[in-house]
Amino acid sequence: MDYFNYRDGQLYCEDVSVRDLAAEYSTPLYIYSLKTFVSHLNNLSIAFGDLPHIVCYAVKSNSNLALLKTAALCGVGADIVSGGELRLTIKAGIKKERIVFSGVGKTDDEIEQAIRTGILFICAESIAEIESIAKIARKLKIKAPVAVRVNPEIDPKTHPYIATGLKESKFGMTETEAKKAFKFCVGEKWLDPVGISMHIGSQLESIRPYVASVSKIIALYKYLWKQSIGLKYIDIGGGWAAHFDPALKLPYPQDYVSAVSELLRKLPATVVAEPGRSMIGNAGILVMKVIRTKKNRAKNYCIVDAGMNDFLRPPLYGAKHRIEPVVRSKGQKSYDVVGPVCESSDFFAKSIRLPAQKSGDLLALFTAGAYGRVMGSNYNARIGAAEVAVAGNNVLVIRERESYKDLERGQRTGGISRKLIEGLEL
16 A cells, blocks of 8 residues: 555645656655555554564665654664664664664674664674674673574575575574574573574565464474573564555565464564565655657667666566656557666666657656665766655655765875876886
């Protein structure tokens, strides 16, 4: 469900015309519906019912401060994967005791930052990482809460680049390694083993592998309990599908929760969930302007002012996002929608049907709230898009469009001189 809709042939975000927003703030432009985001967060909490739980929004999906503050005001925690994300979540007002730190490559500085902050737990992905956490906690004389991430070795049936629970994945530990990790934690004075975690992938479109993975984690949890290792938290991950195509009958976040709730209900533990895309994906669109159209012997091209530097998912994953005209008109024509970046992979869609396009027309790419602006770059020296949030008829600029000065920031040419260059000549 989202709050983007057409009125008299024009696309609206809640009560605001998308065409008016594009005219005022230019394009490419990210537009977010706060009502959609808040509804998704609230509906998920309702789905858990009386089951003790903490929803930790996956910050990597969209780390805009205004959206993080919105999550904080909804009582949501955060799943972070870097020291930078930790700083952003604290600045946005998310409570430290509702933050979990995931990821395979935490540096010593990031681990120290997390321990000093006092987050809910650090989710360790290897025994070597646990040894590092123990060393740092010992130095700080602060007991570090740790969860162990287990790789359930189950195929999530998603794109291989976003599958994280396969046997060959870099994420998590085997069951045997996890048992050793917990034993190590119990023997360390400055470690507090508090949880067990899993995450099998992103954009999961089937509940079955997810339930199988949670079942394996619960079995290990029960085994540990018998070994007198009583864990407080069971982290069931996230990766639940966002609805890219209304015609597809995909599970909703509530369906994933319902499928595992009975498995978890009788356990003396709080459930932690890490949804990202399923919360924010459909809350955002990317609006782009048609520069011109082009035809060759094989294709009709619709060339827009957004590029792969603005939205990377189609070239990176082959992701198929719905694209619609901001103002509807009659007629249908097949187009490849492509950007201005000098790469053949700079495309948003191939062979899709749209009304005949012309220079100045506007297109909206849907389900752009997750892994959009947050994955942006300045490739081809292109400046980053602006972001606006809509709440009813209120419009908030939550990120200004970058300027050309931003491209130069931090770079230095002062040490480059003719004498230096002449000295390099053979």
